[in-house]
Each structure stands twice: as structure tokens, then as C-alpha cells.
Amino acid sequence: MKLIGPAFALVAVLIASAGCGLFTSGDSPRQPSPERSTLRVGVADPIDTAPLRIAVAAGKFRESGLDVELVDLGGDDGVAKLTAGQVDVTFGSDVSLFRAAAGGTALQLQGEAYTSGRNTIALVTLPGSNYDEPTAKKAPKIAVYRQDDIGALTARSILATAGVDPAKIHLVPSPYQQMPQTLQAGGADAAVMVEPYITRAEKELGAQILADGSNGATLDFPSSGYAATGAFAAANPRTLSAFRHVLTQAQQTAADPATVRDALPSLSDIDETTAALISLGTYPTTLSATRLQRVADLMHSSGQIPNRLDVQAMLPPEDQQ
Template sequence: MRRVAITLVAALCLITACNNFLAKPRSSEQIIPERTTLRVGVGNPIDTAPLRLAVEDGSFTRAGLHVDLVEEPTPAAGLDGLARGNLDVAFATDVAMFKAAASGTALRLQAEAYTSTPFTMSLMTLPSSTYTNLADKKTPKIAVDELDDLGALAVRSMFTTAGGDPAKIKFVRYPYASMPTALRDKSVDAALMIESFITQAQQNLGARVLADSSRGATMNLPMTAYAATGIFAEANPRTLALFRSVLARAQQRAADPTVIRQALPRLAGIDEATADLVALGQYPISLNGVRLQRVADLMRTSGMLSSRLDVVSLLPKDDTF
């Protein structure tokens, strides 16, 4: 019995290590990086707020790493920057990263950026709209920021949960900033928005939530992450381990929503009143294989991936130098 118990404990430890990588980040004081400068792409200011704040307050510099933040103008720019060698670490949606990995791009995930919570990602309509029940329209026109990315995945899952047929949805691409106009002129029936666009649409247009994504398969769904190429990760394991360690502490500080809300006016260009109202998601402090596998499996069932992607294979190797 004792041997069985020991074997069981060992197995559980192995599972935990795979599924919750870096649950206790290595101290940055123990890491001497191969290089002292890292070019990191950043996008949505809310998703990337902890990273921006860690650069701003000198956390990376004190650890011996200079991080140059490179603004990504479009959702696809981060992965393009990696491919072109303009970035060492890119920010992108998990969906975009998993599509790239499934297509043969050698990626190594470095950190989860942001996970949804209630009302961080919602389908919005105007108060005058007669569209009040998600499954009422058989062939709805839905605005998404990208035609085959996180928004489309979330909407398909939301329709399935509501009893509708996701194959009947007509997606129309609009930048988030243009979605209110598309709703006003009736170019679309609803728009899949994220914060702070949700709160701004509510303030400026009286927009209402048709359906929130935090239900069914998309409840608390991982949204965005940071990744390096496999080649860069193999050549710079200590540099990336240091990056992960400092970022993990920054994400941990971001568990206090006041930290993020106070920073949003300067990071996201929104006023303090809006910053106080936005729904904030979660900033994971570790890479969790089980949590991320949910996204890849949902992509598989929705047709975005032709076969199952093993997300654990994209996690960093154990930090033994």
C-alpha cells in the first residue's frame, strides 16, 4: 500500500508539473540571461497592462533585463513580427497562436496574458434593437475584429450554448472602434466586443449585452498569451525564464484590480470614470496546460483546427540550466 501511495503522489506531481507550468516562478536573482535586451510585442492595453507596468516601474531592469515594448498595430502583427525576426516575444490571441502552431510554426508559449471573466467579452446590440434573444435570428450578421480568431470562436460557442446553429452565422469584420457605427447603421445585428469598448458603447450609445461569453464552453476562457519561436527559446532559455519570472510577479500584483484601474487612463487612453467601470479579467501567474487545452479543443470542435493540438508540447521546457 505504501508503494502504491508513493507512486500515486509521484504521478500527481508529474501531472501538476505539466498542467501548471511555473506555478512557483524561479527567482530572477538565480537567473543570468544569455542576452540583456528583449523585444516584446504588446497589443490590447488591458491584456498587457501588467507587462507594461513592470517595464514602467523598472522591474525588468532591476532583474537585469531591458525589455523594449513594440506596439503591435494589428492582431496579426505579433506573429508576423516573430516570423520576420522583428520581435523576440509576441503577444497574440491563443487562437491565433494555436492556428499558427497547427500549421507548422514552431512556437514556445512563455506566459498567459489574460483570461476572460463575466462581461469582458460580450455580444452587444443597441437599445432600439429587436434582437433580444441570441437564438432568435437564424442567420445573424455579427461583427468581429477578425474573421477567424478569438471573437468568431466565442460567438460560435455562444450560439451553440443558446441552441442556435453556428454554421448559419455571417461574420463581418470590423475594428472594435468601428463596431458602434456598424450597429447604428444596421450593417450588423450584433457585435462581439471586448473591454474597454463594451463600457464605452454602454456609456455613449446605451448599448446592451445580448449575450455574455462567460457561459458554457467559453466560461473563463483564456484569451491572449505571449510566445517566442522555438529556435529563439532553445537559444535563450535563461533570458526567457527571467522574462517569465518578472512577468509572473507583475501578473500577481495585477490581481488587485485597483492597480490596473489606476493605470488604464495612461495605458489605454480612457478616462478615470470608464476605467472604474470596465470589467476586468484575470492575469494568470503561470502557464496551465489544462486551461489552454480548452481553447485548442474548442477550436477543433468548431472546425478551426483539423486535428487535435497538444498544447503541452508548446510549453517551455523545464528550467534546468
């Protein structure tokens, strides 16, 4: 037994140093190269996309023969840029991706980005608010980023679970940055915020969490992912396979929250103190149709999409069962 360790180590060293020289061309068939060497990927939320950004900065995609160019989406619709050919892969909330698919846009999912965790999305109020529990108002005004995105879906789920009639909820569109001002001005009773806006509002304004958004039907809820058009996926299967492979490795490194917290200040405008305090969800390493179907089914049951969407059909062929 004592000989196995050193012997194995010696073989490993020889393989690492000699590389392919240890194999004949017949022993190790050359892997086909990606159809293209450059992939333009639209990105937004720095927390959701942190593993991807870290991997790009570390040159991990180049090691697989792929030069990933990150395109900041800002407030633009990633799917619109995708269909216009301005990006090859886009990041987006699962709700926005499934809404586009339900509307007839052919999309192939390339990876899950982020799953909500405790207090990563929440119903927030400011000090002095008379809205101190979800059922305190029969017709609450709730600030959400968009009326048809994950915040709206979460708000309706939270309040319906608490016993509020979803039909009486008034959704008030507001950018995350302006939600505190909306609350201060009385434009909304509460706001559905995500990190780092929750932590910033707590630090700067003494904001309070009225209800955790990761609860009930939205417990550990899939939040976001990456997608390509069906046409691009059909024409570039090896390119996207290489992208998914490195993305999976990147997501695995984010299992340690410190990896994300340490990187956020260099990836975004999130300062070190806020990065240390924010609540973090998880970074899935697999594409799960079962997990993602929860989002599509909740969208259907809440009326966001007219017909039930089959998420399984949106996965790459090797992930379909």
C-alpha cells in the first residue's frame, strides 16, 4: 500500500509535464473545437452573475478555447438584445426568460445562475410604517421592479399565503434604487427588494423586513439563468457546451460564500461592508427542469402566462430526459 501513493503521484506528474505527448494520436482523439472562439454574454445583477464574472476575470473560459465577452445589459431587456443578435447568450430572471418563451421566442437554457435564499428577496418597510404585518392592509400598495417579473410574482405569493386577496394588491413599478424614496413619499406601503438593496436600506434608513420572499411557494425559488436562442444553439452546440462546462465549474466555486463576498467589491459598486452583510442564496451547478418548472407553473397559476410552459423542452439535448 505504501507504494501506491508515490507511484500514483509519479504518474500524475508525468502526465502533467508531458501532456499529450504520452499518448499517440490514436489513443486520445482530439476534441472538436468550438464553432466560434468568442461568445458575447449579456450580464446584469452582479450577485447573480458573480461566478461567471469571476471565471471570466480568471481566464477560465480562455483555457477552454473560448473568449467570453461580457456585455453589461444595464436596464435593457436581455432577450431583446439576444433576438437582435447583439449578444449570443443572455442572463435574465427566470420569470423574464419564461415569459419570452411563452410568448413564442425559441430559447435554449444554458445554465441556472441563482436560487433565492433566506431574505435575499423580501417585502420591506421603513421605520414608522403602519404596515407591520402582511395582513395589516386589505389592499396594500407594493413597489416592484416590474409588474410582470419575479418581484411581482413573489409579492403575490407572499401576501396570498398570508391571506391577502391577490386581486386587491396594487403593484407600483419602481427601480430598486428609488424604492426607499417611493416608500418615504407614501407611494407604496412596502417594497419587494433584493440584495444588496435590502442591506443598504437597513443600514442607511433602518428598513425592516416585513416578510421573507423565500417562503411558501417561493421557498428556495430559482431566480435567474442564462439562455441562447434556439437557432444560435443549433448552430453552435460545441461552443455552448464549452460555455456550460466552465460555467458549471464557476458555479461550484461559489459554494463557498466567501468567494462571492470577496469578489463583489471588484465586480460591482457593492462596498466591502455591504458585501459582508448581504444575504446570499445559492448557485446551482445543474440545469434542473423539475426545479425550474416551479417558476413556470407559478407564473401560469398567477396568470402571468396563459398556458403551461414545458421547461424540459428548453434544455440542451444532453440535459433532456
